[in-house]
Amino acid sequence: MIIGRDADNIKAFYELSKAQWNEVQKILYEVDYWMWQLIDDKRGVTYWLVRQGCLKDETSEKETQNG
Known part of the structure; x- marks a missing residue:
């Protein structure tokens, strides 16, 4: 059985954990967003x-070899 101070400590820890988890989720969301931005930029x-002829289009070459 949890009594008095232990219950308060557990509640405080839970509140802190929840706040930290929200912060972690926010950071992960931002990282995910920027990762997709980078992928789009690379594409x-x-x-x-x-288009400029500086790079060969490997995807169309693969399609013609396979198809």
């Missing part, structure tokens, strides 16, 4: 380089 840059 855009790759597409632009292919």
Whole structure:
């Protein structure tokens, strides 16, 4: 059985943990957002380089070999 001060300590720990977890979730969400931004930017840059003739389009080459 939990009594008095122990219950208060557990409640305080729970509240702190909840606040920290919310902070962690926020950070993970931001990291996820920026990761997808970077992936989109990389796709855009790759597409632009292919269009400029600086880079070979490997995906279309693979499709023609397979297809």
